Amino acid sequence: MKIGILGVGHLAEYLVRGAVGVEFVLSPRSGDKAAKLAESHRCAVAESNQAVVDLCDMVLVCLPAATGLALLEGLKFRDGQSVCSAMAGVSYAALTASVAPAEAFCAMMPGFANAFSAGPSLLYPGDAEWEAFLALLGPVHRFADRQAFETAAVFGAMSGASVFLLRHLARWYERQRLDAVTARRLVAETFRGNAEVLLQSDSGLDEIAVGVTTPGGITEQLVGVLDQRGALAAWDEAMDAVLARMVPGR
Ligand SMILES: NC(=O)c1ccc[n+]([C@@H]2O[C@H](COP(=O)([O-])OP(=O)(O)OC[C@H]3O[C@@H](n4cnc5c(N)ncnc54)[C@H](OP(=O)(O)O)[C@@H]3O)[C@@H](O)[C@H]2O)c1
Numbered sequence: 001m002k003i004g005i006l007g008v009g010h011l012a013e014y015l016v017r018g019a020v021g022v023e024f025v026l027s028p029r030s031g032d033k034a035a036k037l038a039e040s041h042r043c044a045v046a047e048s049n050q051a052v053v054d055l056c057d058m059v060l061v062c063l064p065a066a067t068g069l070a071l072l073e074g075l076k077f078r079d080g081q082s083v084c085s086a087m088a089g090v091s092y093a094a095l096t097a098s099v100a101p102a103e104a105f106c107a108m109m110p111g112f113a114n115a116f117s118a119g120p121s122l123l124y125p126g127d128a129e130w131e132a133f134l135a136l137l138g139p140v141h142r143f144a145d146r147q148a149f150e151t152a153a154v155f156g157a158m159s160g161a162s163v164f165l166l167r168h169l170a171r172w173y174e175r176q177r178l179d180a181v182t183a184r185r186l187v188a189e190t191f192r193g194n195a196e197v198l199l200q201s202d203s204g205l206d207e208i209a210v211g212v213t214t215p216g217g218i219t220e221q222l223v224g225v226l227d228q229r230g231a232l233a234a235w236d237e238a239m240d241a242v243l244a245r246m247v248p249g250r
Pocket of ligand 1: 006007008009010011012027028029030031049061062063064065066067068071086087088108109110111112156
């Protein structure tokens with residue numbers, strides 16, 4: 001599998017690290033990042049963005065969302081080519097228009113977790129080749145329904161925000177004089193363990209929540225304070241705001 005990447009920043013590096021065995025052709029910009037990645041992961045660096053497109057049938061777009069579409073419009077794509085965008089909030093219709101006559105696909109993923117092949121990816125619409133690529137980076141969710149994809153794609157922000165939550169919790173332990181390594185591991189292992197419960201248990205979410213909450217106990221106390229302060233409800237407000245930004249009018 002040979003994939004050209006336009007935009008070699010954070011996301012591109014994570015995906016190159018995770019997708020072992022794929023032959024990548026990188027766009028040349030981004031300081032010396034493309035050159036370093038080429039050296040450490042045996043990728044080629046093309047002479048220009050157009051050269052990336054000319055050399056590869058599959059092109060992955062990891063450009064800044066604000067400027068990416070305009071840049072794609074300035075490139076010449078061909079029939080039979082396949083372009084997948086990971087740019088948050090770029091509409092499928094706009095992407096399709098900017099890469100015609102190539103086929104267009106939208107994806108979303110957490111980024112860093114994909115470097116460890118542990119990050120879920122979303123793909124709209126389904127495509128065997130892009131699914132095979134994304135499967136190297138973690139579980140893949142294929143969408144036939146555009147609106148469902150757009151809703152699910154809010155998880156890009158949810159994923160990033162969860163890192164802030166994990167850091168916030170680790171810092172609380174550190175302020176209580178727990179050493180940083182133990183704090184970090186404790187927080188990560190706790191969330192990983194509970195994620196495994198959601199993935200492996202047949203119980204519903206409400207049943208799981210009841211099961212971990214002793215009446216009058218410490219979980220009930222902690223959730224009570226968070227609820228009183230609107231901390232859990234604030235997630236709804238924040239997710240709504242991201243969805244409205246990514247899909248204006250929704
Ligand atoms: N970071 C993540 O984990 C993540 C996860 C999911 C989706 N995404 C999406 O992925 C995209 C990239 O995000 P990022 O975090 O990787 O951003 P980033 O680190 O800023 O990377 C973007 C890269 O694109 C390069 N670039 C800008 N204009 C270019 C041009 N005309 N030609 C070639 N390259 C150009 C930039 O180069 P310069 O540095 O030289 O400007 C930069 O290296 C965004 O649309 C974002 O929504 C990111």
